[in-house]
Amino acid sequence: MRYKNELIKKKFIEYNQLKKKASKIRRDNIIKAAKEEIKDISDSELKLLGIALYWAEGKKASTKNASATFTNSDGCMIKLMMRWFREICLVPESKFRASVQAYNSQNIDEITKYWSELTGIPLVQFMKPCLRISKTSKGRMGNILPYGICRIQINDSALLAKISGWIQGLSALSSSPA
Numbered sequence: 001m002r003y004k005n006e007l008i009k010k011k012f013i014e015y016n017q018l019k020k021k022a023s024k025i026r027r028d029n030i031i032k033a034a035k036e037e038i039k040d041i042s043d044s045e046l047k048l049l050g051i052a053l054y055w056a057e058g059k060k061a062s063t064k065n066a067s068a069t070f071t072n073s074d075g076c077m078i079k080l081m082m083r084w085f086r087e088i089c090l091v092p093e094s095k096f097r098a099s100v101q102a103y104n105s106q107n108i109d110e111i112t113k114y115w116s117e118l119t120g121i122p123l124v125q126f127m128k129p130c131l132r133i134s135k136t137s138k139g140r141m142g143n144i145l146p147y148g149i150c151r152i153q154i155n156d157s158a159l160l161a162k163i164s165g166w167i168q169g170l171s172a173l174s175s176s177p178a
Helices: 002-037 043-057 075-087 108-119 157-175
Strands: 068-072 096-103 130-132 149-154
Touching: 043 068, 043 075, 043 157, 068 075, 068 157, 075 108, 075 149, 096 108, 108 149
Parallel strands: 096 130
Antiparallel strands: 068 149, 096 149
């Protein structure tokens, strides 16, 4: 009886492994095909992408020191937004400021250098980093972001107002009847 149960268990495990492998192959093929659908981004598409990403992840509240601020941990998203700021918003290089947020257990110099190279913003234009106490030092294991979080800041109230108008324009489109 034990032999029969072990054999059934072994066949069940093999079946699940084959099914999992087939599922991964199917998923990888879907991802590859979908990736190939995305070729180049036109200026109008870049404009809309940047507006939508800023709407989701950018600072919208206008304060006395109004600045356009975008924060994220995804390097690809930060690169896309830098392209948007440069090509669509026409932000001069001298206006960019950046800062990183990371845990105190991480190498802040390496992280800052990573974001500087990725964004093309010189290190001298980086502000003081924001350090957080590591979750692990409090006895909790956590998934620490390897490059922390990058904040891009442009001190320009006119740009913030323009972005606000673009977001309102997109918002108006979403509320109009189909």
